[in-house]
Amino acid sequence: MNTQLLTEVGAFLWQEADMLDHREYQDWLAQWTADGLYIVPIDPEATDLADRLNYAYDDADMRAKRVARLTGGESVSTQPASRTVRSLSRFRILADDGATVTVRAAQHLREFRKETLRDYTADVTYELARSGDGFRLKSKIVRLVNSTDALHSIGYIL
Amino acid sequence: MAIDLKAPPAASRDLADLVRADRAHTSLYTDPAIFEQEMDRIFANCWVWVAHVSEVKEAGDYKSTYVGRQPVVVVRDRKQKIHVLLNRCRHRAATVCEEKKGRTNSFVCPYHGWSYGLDGSLRGVPHPESYGQCLDKGEYPLKSLRVEEYAGMVFASFREDIEPLADWLGPAKKWMDLFMKQGGGYPIKVAGEHRFRFPGNWKIQLENTTDGYHFPVVHKSFLSSVDEQTERMLDFVNGPGFVEDLGNGHSVMVMIPELVDLEENLDAPVPARFAELAEELRREGHDEAKVRRIVRTVGGSGFNLNLFPNIACSMAFFRVLRPVSVNETEIHHAVITMDGGPAAANRARLRLHEHFQGPMGFGTPDDSEAWERVQKGAQAGNDLWILLNRGLPGERITEDGRAGDVSAETGMRAAYQQWKKLMTE
Numbered sequence: 001m002n003t004q005l006l007t008e009v010g011a012f013l014w015q016e017a018d019m020l021d022h023r024e025y026q027d028w029l030a031q032w033t034a035d036g037l038y039i040v041p042i043d044p045e046a047t048d049l050a051d052r053l054n055y056a057y058d059d060a061d062m063r064a065k066r067v068a069r070l071t072g073g074e075s076v077s078t079q080p081a082s083r084t085v086r087s088l089s090r091f092r093i094l095a096d097d098g099a100t101v102t103v104r105a106a107q108h109l110r111e112f113r114k115e116t117l118r119d120y121t122a123d124v125t126y127e128l129a130r131s132g133d134g135f136r137l138k139s140k141i142v143r144l145v146n147s148t149d150a151l152h153s154i155g156y157i158l
Numbered sequence: 159m160a161i162d163l164k165a166p167p168a169a170s171r172d173l174a175d176l177v178r179a180d181r182a183h184t185s186l187y188t189d190p191a192i193f194e195q196e197m198d199r200i201f202a203n204c205w206v207w208v209a210h211v212s213e214v215k216e217a218g219d220y221k222s223t224y225v226g227r228q229p230v231v232v233v234r235d236r237k238q239k240i241h242v243l244l245n246r247c248r249h250r251a252a253t254v255c256e257e258k259k260g261r262t263n264s265f266v267c268p269y270h271g272w273s274y275g276l277d278g279s280l281r282g283v284p285h286p287e288s289y290g291q292c293l294d295k296g297e298y299p300l301k302s303l304r305v306e307e308y309a310g311m312v313f314a315s316f317r318e319d320i321e322p323l324a325d326w327l328g329p330a331k332k333w334m335d336l337f338m339k340q341g342g343g344y345p346i347k348v349a350g351e352h353r354f355r356f357p358g359n360w361k362i363q364l365e366n367t368t369d370g371y372h373f374p375v376v377h378k379s380f381l382s383s384v385d386e387q388t389e390r391m392l393d394f395v396n397g398p399g400f401v402e403d404l405g406n407g408h409s410v411m412v413m414i415p416e417l418v419d420l421e422e423n424l425d426a427p428v429p430a431r432f433a434e435l436a437e438e439l440r441r442e443g444h445d446e447a448k449v450r451r452i453v454r455t456v457g458g459s460g461f462n463l464n465l466f467p468n469i470a471c472s473m474a475f476f477r478v479l480r481p482v483s484v485n486e487t488e489i490h491h492a493v494i495t496m497d498g499g500p501a502a503a504n505r506a507r508l509r510l511h512e513h514f515q516g517p518m519g520f521g522t523p524d525d526s527e528a529w530e531r532v533q534k535g536a537q538a539g540n541d542l543w544i545l546l547n548r549g550l551p552g553e554r555i556t557e558d559g560r561a562g563d564v565s566a567e568t569g570m571r572a573a574y575q576q577w578k579k580l581m582t583e
Contacts, residue, residue, distance in 0.1 A: 040518060042350060042352075043350070050505055051501060051504070051505060051508070052349075052350065052508070053349060053350030053351070053352070053493045053508050053511060053512065054508075054512055055352070055512070055516050055517060055518040056512060056518045057508070057509060057512055062513070065383040065520070066520075068382070068383065069379045069380075069382070069383060069520055072379060072382065074378040074379035074382055075378070075379035075520075075523070075524050076376065076524050076527045076528065077523035077524045077526065077527035078379075078523075148258070149353070150353035150354050150355045150488050150489075151353070151354050151355075151517040152354060152355065152356075152517060152526075153354070153517050153522070153523035153526050153527065154517045154518050154523075155523055158518075
C-alpha cells in the first residue's frame, strides 16, 4: 500500500473540506481543472450520470454560479447561511495511472441552520489530476446514503 | 382588540365561512381537524393524479405512491390495463410493495406469503388447509381504486360513482394537450424526480404554482444566474400573460404567451442559450425543421397548469404534492424528457431541471424557505386571514371561466372555492 500517496491525497482532500466548511469558495473554485465536474447523483447505482437526473451536475460555469448564489445575498434560503462541519476519512486509492489518482472516501457532514441540526453522510469519489507537486480536482461525485429519500434544502457545497 | 384565546377550534366553526371570495382563514393551514376532513372530503373524494403512463410503460411495471395518506401501487397488467391498488395485504394489512418503482410478476406479502396478481386478485395463500371453507379468495383482492387517464396522465379515485375524469378536467384538457407538445414529436417520459419535504401545509404549495407574483422576489438569485435573454423572458409580472380559472379548482397561469403552443413560431430565431444545442443536433444529422422543433420544446411550455388537488404541469416538469400532516408536505418535481429523442436534447432538459429544482437547485430551496415561513407566521394571529384579492378588480369573464392578469390570485381563488365546495357539500 502506497502510504505516501495516501498521505498526499488525504492532505489535499482535508484542505478542500476545510475550505468548504469555512466558505473559502474562490480558493475552492481555483482547485478545479477547467473540464472538472462536481456531481451529486440521486440514483446510487447509476454510472451514466450525464444522462440522469442528479441533485447537481456542475461544470465550471455552474460551479461559479453556485458560489455566486451562495454568497450573493439574493437567496432567502442562504440567509442566514448554514454552518457546516465535515469530517473525511476512510481514504482508499482506487486507481492511479500516473496522471490521475482516483480515490474514495467517507464524508460525515453536520449542518446547522436556524433551529435545525441535520446530518448528511456520503460516499465521495474524487478524480485528482496531478498538477506540479500537487493535485487539481477533475471530478468529485458525492453519493449521499439517503439520496433517494425526500431531502430538505442543501444551501452549501457537499 | 385583544385576541380571544378561548375562541372555539376552527373545526367547530362553519367551514363555509372559512373561505370567502377574496380570502381564506389562517386555520386552513394550521388546524389538524381540518386536515383530517380534507383527507376524506378532498383526497378520498375526487380524482387524484397518481402517475404518468411512462412510469408504468410495460406490463408488470409498477410505482408505489399515495392517494392522500393512503399508500397505493400503480401497476400495468398483462392486458395493458393500469390498476391502482391499496398497498395493503387483505390478510393482516402489511404493505405488499416497498420499492418506489420496478417490474414484477406479482405482489407477495412478506408476512405470511399471500400473493396477488398484477390486477390485484388474490392468487395464492400458503397452507390453505387450515381455512377449510372459510376463505373465498375471490372476496379478497387488493382493494382497487377507479382509474382513468387523459393525455398520458393517470388519475385514481376512491369514489366508485365519481364523474368521468374528462368532465372533471373540463377546459383543463386542452392545456394538457398543449403541455404534452414539449415531447417535440416524441412521447413524453418521466425520467426521475427531485423529492423534498417542507414543514408546511399542502395548500401553501398548491398556491405556489399559480403565483406569478413571487417569482422576481423569491427567485432573484436564480434570475441572476441566467443569460439576459432568459431573464427578460422570465420578467413576466407586468407582461401580457394571464391567470385563468378553468373550473373545479383547476387554473392555468400563462407567463410566456409565445410559448403556449410549441408547434407554432418554429421560424423564430433560436434563443442564445440553446444555440450550442441546435448546433449539436445539426451535427448529429437532424434536419433544420426537426432541430427547430426540438430546440423550441427544450425549455418547456410558457405556462403552469394547476390541477386540483395535487398535480401541476409546470413549464417543463410535473409538480406533485403529497399531504403528510397539517404542517408537513412532500413535493416531487418530476423531470420530463423525450422518449427516444436525441440524447443531447434530453441532457439539456436534465441540466435545466437541476438548475432550478430540487434541494440543491437555484429555485426550489428559496420557494421552500418562503413556504416554511408562511407556516411559521401562520401560528400568529389566529383571527387573521390569508389575502387572495390580488387582481380582483381587473378580472374578466372568459369562455372557460374567468381570467385576471398574470400575477392575479385568480388561480388560488379557484382552488379555495373548490376546497369550499368539496368540504361543505
